[in-house]
Amino acid sequence: xxxxxxxxxxxxxxxxxxxxxxxxxxxxxxxxxxxxxxxxxxxxxxxxxxxxxx
Numbered sequence: 001x002x003x004x005x006x007x008x009x010x011x012x013x014x015x016x017x018x019x020x021x022x023x024x025x026x027x028x029x030x031x032x033x034x035x036x037x038x039x040x041x042x043x044x045x046x047x048x049x050x051x052x053x054x
Contacts, residue, residue: 025031
């Protein structure tokens with residue numbers, strides 16, 4: 001029965017950590033532009049390597 005108190009406390013702590021991580025990602029702008037990264041893969045141009053002067 002004592003293990004249930006530990007597991008409930010750990011699950012509550014893990015839920016708070018997950019919520020904090022979500023709020024941090026939301027405030028830092030991780031979810032603002034969801035379409036551009038997917039489109040960049042399709043529209044990525046191959047760049048020629050730059051020549052170095054000797």
